[in-house]
Amino acid sequence: MERKTGGRAVVGGIGERRAAGRNSEGRAANEPGYVVGVDGGNSKTDYFLFDRAGEFVNHIRAGTCSHERFTDGYAGAYREMDARIRELLDGAGVRMDQVDAAAFGLAGCDLPSQREQLDLIVARIGLSRFAVDNDSFLGIKAGTSRGIGICSVNGSGAVTGGISPSGMRLQVGGIGSELAGDEGGGYYLGRKVVRAVYDGLYRLGPRTAMTEPVMALLGVPSRERFMEYAAEGAYKRTLPNTELMRVLFAAADACDEAAVALLEHSARQMALSTAGCIANLDFAAEDEIEIVLSGSVWIKAESPLMMRRYMRDVSELVRQRCRFVPLAVPPATGAVLWALELAHGAPVDADMRSKVLQGVLARL
Structure with missing residues (x-):
């Protein structure tokens, strides 16, 4: 092995x-x-x-x-x-x-x-x-027909695992966004939603429809105190990430510039981890690779925008045929x-x- x-x-x-x-x-x-x-x-x-x-x-x-x-x-x-x-x-x-x-x-x-x-x-x-x-390897064993392939986990965190037909295994990421490009998952995306709102308020970023609902979620009384409340939530790990995800996907569905850019960036980073995992394992060029999608952001997202962009990017980056399989079993x-x-x-x-x-x- x-x-x-x-x-x-x-x-x-x-x-x-x-x-x-x-x-x-x-x-x-x-x-x-x-x-x-x-x-x-x-x-x-x-x-x-x-x-x-x-x-x-x-x-x-x-x-x-x-x-x-x-x-x-x-x-x-x-x-x-x-x-x-x-x-x-x-x-x-x-x-x-x-x-x-x-x-x-x-x-x-x-x-x-x-x-x-x-x-x-x-x-x-x-x-x-x-x-x-x-x-991440459990998703491959549970979700593929032969127990080989790739699992992209996009839940509270992000990680990618792969098992090739020869039994070779590789994990990409799981260490964090700064070191390993784990730029997906509710924890990362929640902080990025807060950042997008702050950019729109104070750093000449695009105005975003996420501002008002995010301020309401954080209980921010005024824009002047936005960072005080946001920083406290980030440091104490009390940001309401699930609710922030709903705000993000709703805004992206409404073509909000900041929300769309955030989801497209995250989808691309997740696709790079998947494609890199495939490239570093010994899959043959003629193999069809089953890619299992696991985790709440992939499975429970109220909008398909991020997943569609991810699938498109993976298909562009990988030479083999890919079949995407949302994990339907525990x-x-x-x-x-x-x-x-x-x-x-x-x-x-x-x-x-x-x-x-x-x-x-x-x-x-």
Whole structure:
């Protein structure tokens, strides 16, 4: 298995890890085997337990398990994941050594050093065969027909992941707008809406229809105090990003110059991440590439303007044929399918895929 990180190829051990000294196949031959799939976001985490045949066994939804959200970092992530996985197994009467494989798609798993620390956490929990990676890869496993392709995540944040037919994986972005061009997602766009209003008020930018609704959302009593209220919201991370998105898309639909320019810029940056991910993986020129669109900005946006511009830009930048697939299933589906793929040593068939999807959808 080969992985590229920031353009550098890393070979071996990424798609499948074994904890030293453990062998899940060492249990009695008549005992059933299970898999664990974990979708760990910045606000909530879904833990699923299925058997090797793809039948649902148990599910727990809990808070974040991201090391970036705990004051004690990786120690907090271990404490949370260990407790929840044991709760998941105990609730079904399953022992740790009966788990044949596990897959974790985790927010905050962006750099090799982070992945190494998270690998250590999973091994310490007691799982033997597992994959740990950024949660963008779950969209590929859940949303494509063969478990290969690209996933563009445009939610509260932005990141792009890709898996080629050879199994090579690459993550582009997920670090932030300044360093990695993650110029999408509600957090980034919310701040840019505020900036567009400020530019219109004080920096000779185009007057924008977003001004009045944004001032109302922030409770700004007068234009002279706009930056005071905006800065407080930005510093305290209390900007109402969801509502700001609605203002942005409504203004863009009405052909507001500032709103349209902002969405076009963001769409272009997201397209560059997608195209760059494809270019740095070993897709063949004749491949049709499935591009999964995931996250609230892509899926729940009240206007198609940004998505249309993104699709147009990707098609212009990429030589291969592309098929865009809005993710219609929970990303946690991808974690379960990935775990089953590890357990069986091959992608699951259509029947098992359908069974897993039904099992996840019944709980989410």
